[in-house]
Amino acid sequence: MWFRPEPESPPTAGLPLGIADLGGDVRAPLTALAASWLGVEETQLECSGTAALTVALTALSEYARSRREVAIPAFTCPLVPLAIRRAGLLPRLVDLLPGSFDMDPQRLEDACGPQTLAVVPTHLGGRTADVASANAIAHSAGALTIEDAAQALGARIDGRFAGTLGDIGFYSLAAGKGLSIFEGGLLVAQDDVWRERFRRASHRVVRWHPGWEIRRSLELAGYAALYRPSGLGFAYGNSLRRALRRGDLIGAAGEDFSADFPLHRVGRWRRAVGARAFGRLSGFIEATRAQAAARVPALASIPGVHVFTDEGGTWPYLMLRLPDEAMRDAVLKRLWSSRHGVARMFVHALPDYEYLEAMPGGDDVPNARDFAARTLTITNSLWLDDACFEHVCAVIEAVIVSR
Numbered sequence: 001m002w003f004r005p006e007p008e009s010p011p012t013a014g015l016p017l018g019i020a021d022l023g024g025d026v027r028a029p030l031t032a033l034a035a036s037w038l039g040v041e042e043t044q045l046e047c048s049g050t051a052a053l054t055v056a057l058t059a060l061s062e063y064a065r066s067r068r069e070v071a072i073p074a075f076t077c078p079l080v081p082l083a084i085r086r087a088g089l090l091p092r093l094v095d096l097l098p099g100s101f102d103m104d105p106q107r108l109e110d111a112c113g114p115q116t117l118a119v120v121p122t123h124l125g126g127r128t129a130d131v132a133s134a135n136a137i138a139h140s141a142g143a144l145t146i147e148d149a150a151q152a153l154g155a156r157i158d159g160r161f162a163g164t165l166g167d168i169g170f171y172s173l174a175a176g177k178g179l180s181i182f183e184g185g186l187l188v189a190q191d192d193v194w195r196e197r198f199r200r201a202s203h204r205v206v207r208w209h210p211g212w213e214i215r216r217s218l219e220l221a222g223y224a225a226l227y228r229p230s231g232l233g234f235a236y237g238n239s240l241r242r243a244l245r246r247g248d249l250i251g252a253a254g255e256d257f258s259a260d261f262p263l264h265r266v267g268r269w270r271r272a273v274g275a276r277a278f279g280r281l282s283g284f285i286e287a288t289r290a291q292a293a294a295r296v297p298a299l300a301s302i303p304g305v306h307v308f309t310d311e312g313g314t315w316p317y318l319m320l321r322l323p324d325e326a327m328r329d330a331v332l333k334r335l336w337s338s339r340h341g342v343a344r345m346f347v348h349a350l351p352d353y354e355y356l357e358a359m360p361g362g363d364d365v366p367n368a369r370d371f372a373a374r375t376l377t378i379t380n381s382l383w384l385d386d387a388c389f390e391h392v393c394a395v396i397e398a399v400i401v402s403r
């Protein structure tokens with residue numbers, strides 16, 4: 001009898017790759033396709049979103065040597081403070097608005113001053129942050145904004161693409177993101193002076209590293225083969241379940257990051273794969289948006305559940321806030337190891353990662369800790385069918401009602 005793997009949904013809705021993406025003609029380079037879609041002059045491809053941020057900060061720090069701090073939300077990807085440190089700078093943590101993933105503007109204003117080099121408004125899970133406030137606060141302190149749109153390629157704010165409203169922006173092309181070349185990042189800047197400086201900084205700090213590029217190419221080929229319901233148990237779910245059995249939440253969430261992350265050039269083959277897949281991205285965003293619109297009401301009708309929504313965002317997953325940590329954990333106990341794409345976003349607020357050193361501002365971030373304690377995510381992959389989605393809703397409702 002043939003072994004038939006149990007189908008599994010990924011934790012985020014990434015654009016699946018097809019065989020045709022792996023070879024053949026390329027209409028235009030990935031960087032040009034992305035620039036024309038985003039309506040910017042140019043995009044710069046780096047080997048990850050983290051690398052894009054590192055390159056930008058390295059360039060920025062050379063032109064404002066007295067400004068050493070970068071203000072970031074106290075709840076974000078731990079790679080962000082690692083990139084800031086790699087550029088020789090200091091992350092300053094800013095608490096969130098209560099119940100929100102976005103920085104509290106008053107806290108941000110208090111954190112900014114003549115020492116501030118940049119402010120990083122951060123879009124999470126396709127939901128958009130308040131870039132206008134961040135711009136106003138950063139600019140009045142003489143700093144620049146770097147929009148972290150790692151999780152929001154294609155999201156719009158008042159019709160304009162997230163990532164293009166700040167002075168600088170970056171996107172992630174990592175595994176599971178809207179568009180993926182397994183690991184990659186796109187950097188954009190409004191000002192051509194900065195674009196030129198970023199190119200130069202990249203030439204200086206980013207090298208060819210055949211070992212890394214071969215590894216990423218193999219990983220991308222594996223991703224194309226296995227990023228499908230029948231392959232995801234093997235590529236993702238089984239190691240997730242092993243980590244959960246060990247009680248290793250950081251491993252389960254894939255957050256065991258290293259300060260020594262790679263900085264290398266992206267080769268032609270991976271660029272071409274991204275360029276071929278790019279043509280399907282906006283259709284995929286529309287399909288996932290339609291699915292989310294159909295599913296949000298069922299979740300929002302569960303008493304005590306808050307579903308984060310906005311007008312122009314993208315929908316890699318549905319982000320939920322539950323009434324308290326015990327309920328959130330009870331839901332995760334039943335669903336994280338299921339094959340239905342239920343997960344946690346980031347396990348902790350930044351001060352609570354053991355591998356990150358203490359950061360200024362980190363001693364006063366109650367809202368970030370509360371957000372980390374009460375949120376969970378449900379995949380918006382088109383592979384999670386209605387029956388499985390209804391099962392997820394039923395489990396959440398049962399947990400809430402029973403408490």
Ligand SMILES: Cc1ncc(COP(=O)(O)O)c(C=O)c1O
Binds near residue numbers: 076079171183
């Ligand atoms: C909010 C945020 N910022 C930055 C990054 C880093 O991007 P990358 O994984 O491409 O290095 C991520 C990664 O998921 C992220 O979620």
